[in-house]
Amino acid sequence: MDRVQTAEHGETAEPVNDSPAEATPEPTPEPTPESASGPVPDPPPHRPRHRVTAWAAGLLMVVPALVTACRALNTDGMTPVPQLLSILPWLTVPAALALLLAAVTRRRILTFVAVLVLGTTAWSTVPYMPQAVIPYGLPLARVKVIAANVEFGQGTASLVEAVRRERPQLVFVSECDGACRSTLTRTFAEALPHYASVEGEGSVGSILLSSYPLRDWRMIPAAMGMPGATAEIAGVPVRLQLTHPLPPVPGQVYLWKRELGRVKDTVAAQRTGPMLVAGDFNASQDHAAFREILAAGGLQDAARRANRSRTPTWPTEGPPLPPFVQIDHVLVRDFSVREVRFLDLAGSDHRAVLADLDLRGPR
Structure with missing residues (x-):
């Protein structure tokens, strides 16, 4: 309530308001985090997402x-x-x-x-050579070719069955040991009486069987046999070459390159006329050394011509991996391709390549 205080000398003092409702309160400071819960820890360092x-x-x-x-x-x-x-x-x-x-x-x-x-x-992964239309002359002869790696001769019996069934005129066989060579030459003495071979055990031996007479036998120097010869087909000389270079395992890549280089030099030495180069190349279309052989000899991969260039041929035996790469090939020059198929060979870790071809005359 208001009251009037009288000062000395009779002066009247101003009324004083001491009502709590009318007093102006001072602002009360809010508690800081430090006072409420102690010091605030530093924020965690920023880490980029993912x-x-x-x-x-x-x-x-x-x-x-x-x-x-x-x-x-x-x-x-x-x-x-x-x-x-x-x-x-x-x-x-x-x-x-x-x-x-x-x-x-x-x-x-x-x-x-x-x-x-x-x-x-x-x-x-796109196929390595174009499917261009190639001008050919008239067909002179139909030729069936089988290229097979029989893995130290273990797939010989299965190959014999395939040859009897398919009746090819030319058979290129890698890793054909003494027993394999004897079996093939004896079994097909009438159907495929001519042959060129490199004798050896394990992976060294190779043989080229032919229903056509062979001449001009030659061998590419290599750790494993690579025989070659010239066949007379419909009166036309056709150069035949079996290939089986060393595989590109660690420690011998330089040997693999050297032996594929010798194959390239061999096909480059004969740039004209029909040619068949077949076997286990231990190289796929993605290897530069393989493509250099094609370029040097003016050759074409029969599987590519038949739209089968990514069909795997190795390895076909057991886990842990299914076949994943095509390293067995039939390369041609002055041949057109009717069909290419891949044959399973029991006992071998390779599929055989069967190419059905037409030898063509001059353009």
Whole structure:
């Protein structure tokens, strides 16, 4: 309530309002985090999103990028590139997984690189030579060819059955040991009486059987037998060459390249006239050394002409992997291709290649 205080000398004082309702309260400071719960800890350091995922995507791209680059540069490089080139089409799997992980991270540059790697890897699996229309002369003779690796002679019995069933005029046999050679020459003494061979055990022996007379026998120097000869077919000389270079295992890639180089030199020495080069090349269409043979001899892969260039021929025996690469080939010059089939051979880790061809006259 208001009251009037009287000062000395009779002066009247101003009324004083001491009502609590009318007083102006001072602001009360809010409690700070320090006063409420002690010192505030430092915030955790900022970590980029999906760092582990980004690293995984990058690592998955390394092998496809390396192998595809070697393919584009037309080089087989050194171990492990020749071995990885054998599975080039399968490298689209890690490349695609890398793209998926890169997309999850939402990093534009990483995703762009992943798209580039996947695209170039997929492009590299496109068949290596164009399906151009090639002018040929009139057909002179129909020729069936079988190229087979019988794995140290173990697939001989199965090959005998295939030859009886298919009745080819030419048979190129790799890894044909003494017993294999004796069986084939005895069994087909009438149907395929002519042959050129390199005798040896295990993987060394090879034989070329023919229903046509053979002459001008020659052998390419190599660790495993690679005989060659000239056959007279419909009055036309046709050069025949069996191939079986060493495989590109670690430690002997240089030997593999050297022996494929000798095959290239052999076919380059005869640039004109019909030619058949067949056998186990231990190389696929993705190896530069194999493509150099095609270019040097003006040859074409019969499987490519028949749209079968990605049909695997090795390895066919047991786990852990199914056949994944075509290393057995029939290469032709001045032949047209009717059909190419692949025959399973019990006892061998290779499929045989059966090519049904027409020898053509001059253009």
